[in-house]
Amino acid sequence: MLSQKTLIRLAPWLVILALGLIWEAVVVGFQVPEFLFPSLSAVWRSTLTHWDPIMMHATQTFLTTLAGFGIAVVVGLVLGAAVGSSPVIYKALYPLLVGFNSIPKVAFVPVLVVWFGIGTIPAILTAFLISFFPVVVNVATGLATLEPELEDVLRSLGASRFDILKKVGLPRAMPYFFASLKVAITLAFVGSVISETVASNLGIGYLMMAASSSMDMALVFAGLIVIGIMGVVMYELFAFAERRLTGWAHRNPNGAL
Amino acid sequence: MDFVRFENVSLAYQPGSPFAIEDVSLSIRENEFISLVGPSGCGKSTVMKLVTGLKPPSKGYVYVDGREVGGPQKCVGMAFQASNLLPWRTTLQNVMLPMEIVEPYRSTLRAKRAEYEEQARALLKRVGLAGFENKFPWELSGGMQQRASICRALIHKPRLLMLDEPFGALDAFTREELWCMVRDLWQEEPFTVVLVTHDLREAVFLADTVYVMSKRPGRILVKREIDLPRPRDLEVTYTEPFAAYVHELREHIGHIRES
Ligand SMILES: Nc1ncnc2c1ncn2[C@@H]1O[C@H](COP(=O)(O)OP(=O)(O)O)[C@@H](O)[C@H]1O
Ligand SMILES: [Mg+2]
Numbered sequence: 001m002l003s004q005k006t007l008i009r010l011a012p013w014l015v016i017l018a019l020g021l022i023w024e025a026v027v028v029g030f031q032v033p034e035f036l037f038p039s040l041s042a043v044w045r046s047t048l049t050h051w052d053p054i055m056m057h058a059t060q061t062f063l064t065t066l067a068g069f070g071i072a073v074v075v076g077l078v079l080g081a082a083v084g085s086s087p088v089i090y091k092a093l094y095p096l097l098v099g100f101n102s103i104p105k106v107a108f109v110p111v112l113v114v115w116f117g118i119g120t121i122p123a124i125l126t127a128f129l130i131s132f133f134p135v136v137v138n139v140a141t142g143l144a145t146l147e148p149e150l151e152d153v154l155r156s157l158g159a160s161r162f163d164i165l166k167k168v169g170l171p172r173a174m175p176y177f178f179a180s181l182k183v184a185i186t187l188a189f190v191g192s193v194i195s196e197t198v199a200s201n202l203g204i205g206y207l208m209m210a211a212s213s214s215m216d217m218a219l220v221f222a223g224l225i226v227i228g229i230m231g232v233v234m235y236e237l238f239a240f241a242e243r244r245l246t247g248w249a250h251r252n253p254n255g256a257l
Numbered sequence: 258m259d260f261v262r263f264e265n266v267s268l269a270y271q272p273g274s275p276f277a278i279e280d281v282s283l284s285i286r287e288n289e290f291i292s293l294v295g296p297s298g299c300g301k302s303t304v305m306k307l308v309t310g311l312k313p314p315s316k317g318y319v320y321v322d323g324r325e326v327g328g329p330q331k332c333v334g335m336a337f338q339a340s341n342l343l344p345w346r347t348t349l350q351n352v353m354l355p356m357e358i359v360e361p362y363r364s365t366l367r368a369k370r371a372e373y374e375e376q377a378r379a380l381l382k383r384v385g386l387a388g389f390e391n392k393f394p395w396e397l398s399g400g401m402q403q404r405a406s407i408c409r410a411l412i413h414k415p416r417l418l419m420l421d422e423p424f425g426a427l428d429a430f431t432r433e434e435l436w437c438m439v440r441d442l443w444q445e446e447p448f449t450v451v452l453v454t455h456d457l458r459e460a461v462f463l464a465d466t467v468y469v470m471s472k473r474p475g476r477i478l479v480k481r482e483i484d485l486p487r488p489r490d491l492e493v494t495y496t497e498p499f500a501a502y503v504h505e506l507r508e509h510i511g512h513i514r515e516s
Contacts, residue, residue: 147339147341149337149339149341149421150341152306152309152311152335152337153335153336153337153341153409153410154358155311155329156309156310156311156329156330156331156333156334156335156419157331157332157333157355157358157359157413158329158330158331158332158358158359158360159358163358167343167354167357167358168343171343171345174345246345248344248345248393248395249344249345
């Protein structure tokens with residue numbers, strides 16, 4: 001018998017395996033033509049045949065995404081710290097930020113193309129635009145949740161606003177910050193791939209666009225899977241960092257947070 | 258010479274709103290242990306905020322150590338019903354927090370960290386937390402967290418300790434243990450204490466003077482000196498004079514509630 005723990009560990013792989021088998025069985029069983037919906041094995045063959053270009057475009061997308069994500073983290077931290085530590089800035093910026101966040105970022109791509117030409121820069125900027133919002137919101141929330149009593153303790157010691165930010169605000173905001181990184185990195189992939197499909201001649205997005213216009217559906221699916229894998233790997237990486245660096249927040253479900 | 262003095266102090270939280278406390282006058286001697294009791298919402302915590310300078314009075318004057326209070330007092334220790342320990346710091350690191358903020362410790366912390374940590378360990382030992390220095394707050398029981406919180410309030414040797422219902426969330430046995438802990442800390446190295454509480458036995462057991470406050474807007478109704486000999490043992494709480502004090506205060510509170 002498998003123990004509960006091993007089962008939990010294996011569960012995601014089992015689901016992926018089952019889905020793969022169903023996919024293969026359905027496509028082969030119903031003889032779906034490959035230009036509509038390729039079988040998993042066809043996608044695999046296509047991946048091997050186009051290994052080098054796929055890797056080249058995947059690297060491009062990966063670096064583009066990381067660049068956009070990096071800018072989003074810096075901007076998100078600064079804006080979040082400002083919004084979270086000053087009620088005036090909060091009031092002033094929040095409607096604007098929320099309004100901005102409800103615009104589909106794909107709408108910005110044509111603008112960015114006019115400004116920067118097609119290629120990597122619009123993709124980086126789209127990744128940035130789509131992923132900085134959760135960082136801002138989470139950092140601001142983390143900073144704004146200082147209990148009044150703790151603030152009294154610190155102020156009656158003579159602590160300055162900056163002391164309070166450094167000793168309490170930022171450490172308290174860290175779990176929120178790391179939680180937002182997981183969301184932001186996956187959004188950043190969405191942003192860069194969107195931009196690549198519309199306005200680039202490099203990257204997985206472009207590769208998929210080119211493949212679909214030549215009816216090479218197996219390659220399109222290979223591209224989708226590659227994006228998915230990169231997203232999961234980065235997500236897990238940040239989830240791991242979160243557990244390592246802010247473990248105190250998770251062992252303490254009903255403590256003074 | 259009074260250490261803390263209120264002269265006809267009133268405070269409204271918003272200009273124009275009714276007073277939270279009204280015309281409060283009191284004086285606390287240096288190293289006196291006073292207790293404030295009164296119904297919920299009568300302004301006990303508000304008095305704390307005025308003493309520590311976290312709120313300026315709307316009317317009247319507040320003096321601490323002969324000087325009018327204008328802005329947050331540095332070097333006051335505070336502890337509340339919730340321990341407010343920082344969950345990412347160990348017990349020792351939590352207790353060290355004031356040393357990172359209050360002068361002269363702050364600027365000498367780099368050079369004298371070992372010495373200050375030794376003081377923190379010694380203090381933790383006095384309250385029975387030896388061996389828990391490197392535990393995180395969630396690994397401590399409620400009573401232990403409260404002990405650590407009081408250590409944090411005392412580590413920088415403040416002249417004024419403010420305790421706002423610090424034992425309110427504890428069970429009766431733990432509460433009595435903590436009474437004795439505070440009594441011992443205060444007896445060994447005296448400082449001025451303002452203790453806000455709902456528990457009349459606690460007030461009579463610990464304090465030199467008990468003030469009873471009225472319903473909102475809070476006023477001082479009764480000032481009662483507690484002439485029980487010190488050091489007081491828990492046994493004293495079962496004696497006749499002790500019961501008489503508690504009973505008398507209980508009657509004042511009863512009148513407030515009826516009115
Ligand atoms: N920050 C605040 N803003 C506005 N009103 C407050 C604030 N804090 C307390 N009050 C009001 O002042 C009164 C006294 O409160 P408080 O001093 O906390 O009472 P206690 O500690 O005796 O329960 C209450 O009626 C409360 O609603
Ligand atoms: Mg209160």
